[in-house]
Amino acid sequence: MLAAGTRIVGKWTASNLTVERALGKGANGEVYLVRGPQGLAAMKVCDQPQDIALEWGVLGGIRPTPSFFPKPILMDDSDAPKLYFYLMEWVVGQPLSELVADLKESSLYELMSQVLQGLEELHQAGYAFCDVKAQNIIVAMKPGLKVRFVDAGGVTRFGRSVRQFTPFSDRAYWGMGTRRAEPSYDLVAFALMLICAYVIPPPQLTQWPVQERKRWLAKALRGFPEAAYIPFLQAILSNSFTDAASCLIALRRTRQAVRPAGRKAKRQKRAQGRDWTEWVMWFSLGTTAVVTSIALGSLLHVFG
């Protein structure tokens, strides 16, 4: 771990950097917030120079550049301390794992929709994310909900085998498909991520046979808090979608079924109308009663 205040001089770019604080730990290295000549940036440090080189190749080499991943700034080494690193845009927000429990249905929909858009963009370039999990999805809530991806270490060209994965978001671990980089690999991971964000898998799951893992998952899916999305998630898990775009269309349809915007507005209007009629009714009844009692009173007064 690098302490705050550590100064780093890039061997090849002569950049002067100062470590501000640690941001997190990835599968193969650490990420720090550093101050450099162009202000604050995130610095990924790996023990293995090949990991730095390959991740840099993903962030800076894929065309068109995937906008959901941090923008690459520079790659360098330092001799003291001995480091292999690259600098990238600092993505501000909270990991999906930390905020998903508090999301309203509308925010959840927006979040799912953006993640799928990000996947679609990456898939268009011929690559799969291969490490779609709640810790790698960063969400900013202000000014509006905005989703970004971090940790490009797993990004793999379509057709190749997936090397960096997390068991709970790996469809092969759940006995639901191959470990090959293709759009459906990411989509299944997307559904697994959402289900496991609400119901955390027990650690001993790994020791269970595949059939029992599937049973656990089916139960977790039945308990998904937004019940309307259960059939949609189920369809993803059975590898029904071959690309993120068609998955996105299915998501929009599901949403329309949940909240039929037009009809709902009409129903509300009618409800308000009924309220008003009721008010008029009680008002007239009340008035009648008052008028009647006054009349009755004066009558009695006259005769009395």
Add this chain to the structure above:
Amino acid sequence: MGVKELRDKQATIRQLLIITDGCSNVGEDPVTAATQARQKTVVVNVIGIVDKGDLGKQGRSEAMSIAEAGGGMCRLVQAADLAATAQMMTHQTMQMTLQQVVNQQLLQVVGKTTEDLPPAERTKVMQLMDKLEEEVCLELVVALDTSASMREKMPLVQEAVRDLTLSLQAREGDSRVAVVAFPGNHDEMVRVVQPFSDQLDLSALESVWTARGGTPTGPAISFATRLFDELGRPNRTDNDEDSGWTDVSLQS
């Protein structure tokens, strides 16, 4: 600067993965056997399971010596981490083997290793190596310790082998996996659970059960080395004995 192309013809990486929780006590010396395996271009990796076993101080140091003699890696882990460790070791040793070859070639051609290259050039070399790792032919023998103390860990061992095979099947290059158990049934020291195949026979794997007898790690290593020989292609030329790698050339 021109590291442009890695040419690859029938290149094969051979690995032996030993999963054990004890110390060898039958037959030949495992470190000698591992040295001989390495001479036949087989990289030997060892995973020592530390929980509830008899992998004492002696077992740990033996595991490390075997890996060192076999040019591979040694990891001491809990049984629950077996699957992830087996994946990681197979991947890293393939990477290591390729890197040795590429570094050797780079030194010959430009007098530099990959680490001496400027980062942008390094990325290109690493991307080529990554592609090569995906496409190269892999031959892997998994040798499972089936002595009595392994009984409780067997489900996790089977799961690790199944999981590793899932990853290997997804590769673009050919992968052939064989599984052997030591000790075998009755009097045999080593038993073939599954001969070299690109598919894993799950029922064969489930039939692996603990046996009576000692821990013949040395004989298992020699046995596995012979399995590679039997698989060997007649037209193969072994010109680079230390790297576990044949017939690769790097053009500048």
